[in-house]
Amino acid sequence: MTPQSKNRTASEHVSELTTNRLSIYVRCLGQLAASGVRTVSSHAIAAQFHLNAAQIRKDLAWFGEFGVRGVGYSVDGLAAHLRKVLGLGDPIRVAVIGAGNLGQALADYPGFPRDGFVPVALFDRAAAKVGTESRGGVPIFDIRRLPTVVRKEGIRIAMIAVPANVAQQVVNVAVAAGLRAILNFAPGTVTVPPGIKLKNVDLTVFLDGLAYYLANTANGKTK
Amino acid sequence: MTPQSKNRTASEHVSELTTNRLSIYVRCLGQLAASGVRTVSSHAIAAQFHLNAAQIRKDLAWFGEFGVRGVGYSVDGLAAHLRKVLGLGDPIRVAVIGAGNLGQALADYPGFPRDGFVPVALFDRAAAKVGTESRGGVPIFDIRRLPTVVRKEGIRIAMIAVPANVAQQVVNVAVAAGLRAILNFAPGTVTVPPGIKLKNVDLTVFLDGLAYYLANTANGKTK
Structure with a gap:
């Protein structure tokens, strides 16, 4: 599960958990760069962002990045390397299907373009919305x-x-339009053909997990 | 990992993955009930909602629910039982902190009250917003x-x-106000003291996973 190799190529299988961690490292490095930090140790990243230093070193070594003892990692160099591993080169253009409150908020969400994802179009079937634009344009x-x-x-x-x-x-329409990567916020279960990557973000399922926690810990506690 | 027991209590440890699955079963049963279905087999649930029948039977048996051969499960009875296990009794009142586009869309998201989570208040520090209300009121x-x-x-x-x-x-303020369950949409890493349940939904991390998929599969394919 954790071989040591200097030359992993991006095309080898990497688990979703790993790509999620790399994605978080890229964000942390971006914050460090914005603060003027040039080099950083795994311990400093771990301490500042509440992560695990050993896990960071293991993940980075897997992708051929080794920190220099006493110096650490180059913030910009490491960020560029991880962005390449994650396929985050040029900005990726995104469509948002469904121009309700949530769809429009997603289209205008400032965090997406900042991280290389640019919503360029909303789609809806309501004639009253077609031809207009979101608050963000x-x-x-x-x-x-x-x-x-x-x-x-x-x-x-x-x-x-x-x-x-x-x-x-709607997912079928997106697939028929040639889209191969879909982030679905609609609750319930949808399916896609082989070769299409679907991620579901069911907001209510997250809340259910919190409700379960509240129901099974000291309820009366109000601090 | 999968003991057979008729009388699990809700206070025993259940993994987040399991509560996520139970949460999905509750949604599926709700859809079945709305369609007038009174009893259902694990196979029928699995087929209709693209789930795994053996996993469904295992999960339900763990919580003391056994289908009747040739009849299956009572849709209403099973939904009520699972809601109780998940702590979904009375509606749970929710605050949304941050009244930007995303916060207001979350406050007005119709899926939350439908599933027992009622956003009753938005909070912001911008004087221009305080005293107004979201589109949904x-x-x-x-x-x-x-x-x-x-x-x-x-x-x-x-x-x-x-x-x-x-x-x-903001998380610190929520904890100081006595809230013990937090769903965080802000990117980056935040921490909470022991006894507080925090779930992070970093929207860009989901997109990074899709970008990784696109970068590592046939890019030119446009169907």
Whole structure:
């Protein structure tokens, strides 16, 4: 599970947990760079961002990055390397399907373009919304124009923010439009054909986990 | 890992993965009930919602629910039992801290009250927002009033939708107000004291996983 190798290529299988950790390291390094930090040790990263230093060293060694004793890692160099491993080169253009409150908030979310994901189009079927734009200026297109706009704008990821009862239908439309990576916020279960990557973010499932915690720990505690 | 027992109590340790699955079963049963289905087999649930029948039977048996051969499970009875296990009794009142686009979309998200989580208050520090309300009618309070409103409204969960650089500070305020369950949408890492349950939903990390997939599979493929 944790071989030591200097030359992992990005095409080898890496678990989702690992890519999630690398993704977090990239964010931390970005914060350090913004603060003017040039080199950093695994211990300093771990302490500042509440992470595990041994895990950081193991993850980085796996991808061929070894810190220099007494110096640590180059902040910019390490960030660039990890971004390459994660496939975060040029900004990736994103479509948001469903121009309700959540869809529009996602299209305007400042954290996405800052991290290399640029929502360039919203899609909806409501005639009253088509032709308008979000507060942040993302244009809203008729869902029937998805294939054309995806091709023309070079969109590669779809975020789905529609009600559960139309989610599967909308996912099918996205796949038919040539999109191979989908982040689905609609509750319930949808399926995709082989070769398509689907991630589900069911917001209520997160809350259920918290409710379970509240129900099974000291309830009366109000501090 | 998978003992057979009829009488698990909700207070025993159950993994987050298991509570996530139970949470999904509750949603599926809700959809079945809405369609007028009265009894259902694990196979039918699995087929309709793209789940694993053996896993369903194992999870339900763990919590003392056994289907009747040839009849299956009572849809309403099973849903009620699982809701009880998950601590989903009365609706749980929720505060949303951060009244930006994302915070307001979360406060107005129709999926939450439908599943027993009721956002009753938004909080912000911007004077221009305080005293107004979201499109859906959730009032926006000054963040300094959090402890009072939490107590008065019986709020038990906080959702955090603020920029990363103030997230830790806001989490501290929520904990000081007596909240013990926090769903954090701010990117980066925040910490909580023992006894507080924190879940992080870093939206960009989900997209990084998709970018990694796109970078490491046939890129030119456009179907």
